[in-house]
Amino acid sequence: MASVALKSFTGLRQSSPENHHSSKSLFSNPLPSTQLHYRRLNVLAGKSSPKITGRNLRVAIIGGGPAGGAAAETLAKGGIETILIERKLDNAKPCGGAIPLCMVGEFDLPLDIIDRRVTKMKMISPSNVAVDIGRTLKPHEYIGMVRREVLDCYLRDRAAAAGATVINGLFVKMDKPTDKYAPYVIHYNEYDGKVGSVGKKVTAEVDAVIGADGANSRVAKSIDAGDYEYAIAFQERIKIPDDKMQYYENLAEMYVGDDVSPDFYGWVFPKCDHVAVGTGTVTHKPDIKKFQLATRLRARDKILGGKIIRVEAHPIPEHPRPRRLADRVALVGDAAGYVTKCSGEGIYFAAKSGRMCAEAIVEGSANGTRMVDEADLRNYLEKWDKTYWPTYKVLDILQKVFYRSNPAREAFVEMCADEYVQKMTFDSYLYKRVVPGNPLEDLKLAVNTIGSLVRANALRKEMAKI
Amino acid sequence: MTSSMAFFSSTPTTHLPSFSSSSKTQFPITPFHSLLPQRHLLSVPIRATDNGSGAAIVVEEKKDTEGDSLGNGALVAATVEEVGVKFEDPKWVSGTWDLKQFQKDGETDWDAVIDAEVKRRKWLEDNPESSNNDFPVVFDTSIIPWWAWIKRFHLPEAELLNGRAAMVGFFMAYFVDSLTGVGLVDQMGNFFCKTLLFVAVAGVLLIRKNEDIETLKKLIDDTTFYDKQWQATWQDEKKN
Numbered sequence: 001m002a003s004v005a006l007k008s009f010t011g012l013r014q015s016s017p018e019n020h021h022s023s024k025s026l027f028s029n030p031l032p033s034t035q036l037h038y039r040r041l042n043v044l045a046g047k048s049s050p051k052i053t054g055r056n057l058r059v060a061i062i063g064g065g066p067a068g069g070a071a072a073e074t075l076a077k078g079g080i081e082t083i084l085i086e087r088k089l090d091n092a093k094p095c096g097g098a099i100p101l102c103m104v105g106e107f108d109l110p111l112d113i114i115d116r117r118v119t120k121m122k123m124i125s126p127s128n129v130a131v132d133i134g135r136t137l138k139p140h141e142y143i144g145m146v147r148r149e150v151l152d153c154y155l156r157d158r159a160a161a162a163g164a165t166v167i168n169g170l171f172v173k174m175d176k177p178t179d180k181y182a183p184y185v186i187h188y189n190e191y192d193g194k195v196g197s198v199g200k201k202v203t204a205e206v207d208a209v210i211g212a213d214g215a216n217s218r219v220a221k222s223i224d225a226g227d228y229e230y231a232i233a234f235q236e237r238i239k240i241p242d243d244k245m246q247y248y249e250n251l252a253e254m255y256v257g258d259d260v261s262p263d264f265y266g267w268v269f270p271k272c273d274h275v276a277v278g279t280g281t282v283t284h285k286p287d288i289k290k291f292q293l294a295t296r297l298r299a300r301d302k303i304l305g306g307k308i309i310r311v312e313a314h315p316i317p318e319h320p321r322p323r324r325l326a327d328r329v330a331l332v333g334d335a336a337g338y339v340t341k342c343s344g345e346g347i348y349f350a351a352k353s354g355r356m357c358a359e360a361i362v363e364g365s366a367n368g369t370r371m372v373d374e375a376d377l378r379n380y381l382e383k384w385d386k387t388y389w390p391t392y393k394v395l396d397i398l399q400k401v402f403y404r405s406n407p408a409r410e411a412f413v414e415m416c417a418d419e420y421v422q423k424m425t426f427d428s429y430l431y432k433r434v435v436p437g438n439p440l441e442d443l444k445l446a447v448n449t450i451g452s453l454v455r456a457n458a459l460r461k462e463m464a465k466i
Numbered sequence: 467m468t469s470s471m472a473f474f475s476s477t478p479t480t481h482l483p484s485f486s487s488s489s490k491t492q493f494p495i496t497p498f499h500s501l502l503p504q505r506h507l508l509s510v511p512i513r514a515t516d517n518g519s520g521a522a523i524v525v526e527e528k529k530d531t532e533g534d535s536l537g538n539g540a541l542v543a544a545t546v547e548e549v550g551v552k553f554e555d556p557k558w559v560s561g562t563w564d565l566k567q568f569q570k571d572g573e574t575d576w577d578a579v580i581d582a583e584v585k586r587r588k589w590l591e592d593n594p595e596s597s598n599n600d601f602p603v604v605f606d607t608s609i610i611p612w613w614a615w616i617k618r619f620h621l622p623e624a625e626l627l628n629g630r631a632a633m634v635g636f637f638m639a640y641f642v643d644s645l646t647g648v649g650l651v652d653q654m655g656n657f658f659c660k661t662l663l664f665v666a667v668a669g670v671l672l673i674r675k676n677e678d679i680e681t682l683k684k685l686i687d688d689t690t691f692y693d694k695q696w697q698a699t700w701q702d703e704k705k706n
Contacts, residue, residue: 124597126587126590126594127586127590127603128595128597129603129604129606130602130604226698247599255597257594258591259594297595297596298596298597299596300596301596301600302596302597302598302599319692320696320698321698322695322701323698324699325699381700385696389696400688406587410587414606414608451608451612452607455607455608455610456607459583459584459587459607460587462580463588463591466585466588
């Protein structure tokens, strides 16, 4: 499956061979590049952009979630003058809160910000067939459940320690530069800590902007990045009695079915001392409350006696925005639309994209000594697409095949009982790589999948006759 | 509903208080639910007369029950939801079909198993049930052997399609023969005819109803749509 995905990927960027040629010729011919333009915008890696005198490159990051925090840290460490603007420093965001194992290593997260380690999952089909997955996990492998306010705060504090300036403020608008290397002027309201105050208007001049302000990104609006389809995720935090909480000690549940969601799944995720019960949908947003009730009904026996302590909802992007970059403004994280299909995972990709974008800026500006231009930021997009396209595509295929109808969901849960499937799923989730796997097992898997789908659809046709 | 729609279009977290109040009015009031507060109200007047500070007690009592059974502190109470009947069937034993009860002439009657499972799924689709750890459902459709599926589902349709193909084929053979004088055996040797035959077979397999043409077109669009969404940002570069 992965080889097919890779093949289709190389067709994605037909211009890549050209790019490599032009950068190679540049290295062998270090002249000011008034010549050698195959196309107007090619990879000239900022070697043509002017050196900045008297100061370092200034970058503003709008939004202080995982994407903003990771980007700010990398920029600050790279010697760039960074300001991070976040409107609510103690924001307890509505979120599943699951992070893959690789994030802990890649971002050096301390183990105490992880509230829970989920090592077992239960998938429950529309006809309540329940399958346990997680047998194949090694003892050191787990899915980390975190509180967003804790994680976001930690990443921001680390960025501040590296030299970034964290500002509590609300981004209002951005003035485009009047000249090729003129600065962007960002307008924001700086909060002074008084409750209910509107804050004082501040402007700042920066050379580049990273939009990390989430699904309703204002930066995206100001660069006409376009819209995306989004799902509504609706969640209720429920405090359940201790004996019931014991069951969810390190287990998360996924409920699939038309009653729970027509195109997504319902979940019960354990949090620090309560569970989050929720569901989501793209196509039937007005019915979200109905789906939530159905989810609570399906989990009823396990959350009996619980008290709802909080209700929350948030949009989740379904695919990247049409434009993720314009001149020297780049989008990362949810603002760019980097949420996977099928699982709806976004935290890791937000942080990683923030870091990648910052790395591209650091490299393109030679540690803040030169100006950057759009081509340097495009490097980040290219690297991102190349690294994670297979993951996104595979999850898209899974969603299209297995979330489309009840028979498909029954087949999905049946397939999850297979050990090979579990191993592949967890490997790709925990380490964010699409592993090729054993071809013979892949063939067996394909045959079994088709068999499950055929059986479930046959039963469904019979159901229609009743 | 309109208040919740407005809620979704703006950033949710700041609007939480207004949201929860709207949720209070929208929780389903099952018949049981409405009985609870009334019960309490019945008992209150008695106490009020005893106490003398009647009004205060009534208000408190009412607020208590409302806080418990509706709104933010909503209890997922055991007493409230005895909605509908659970799926029950004598042949459904500990979360799976008991094959011993499906015996016919000493062999398992797989058709009856399939029928039973169909009825169960239909029931659950109309009356979703809570998933219970003490009574897990472990039925797997793969215990039904492959030939039972083929006999029941594939063969009738295969018969239908083959019948159609045979009728069309016979008529076409006659038609071509009458026009060109080429007999059936000579037709099969001709390359053009073989191509036509191949197209006809593929067509019958893929397009069985008129709707299938639309379905196939949509399928092709579907497989490439996500790629287009990802490539969108690179279209910019080409334009520049």
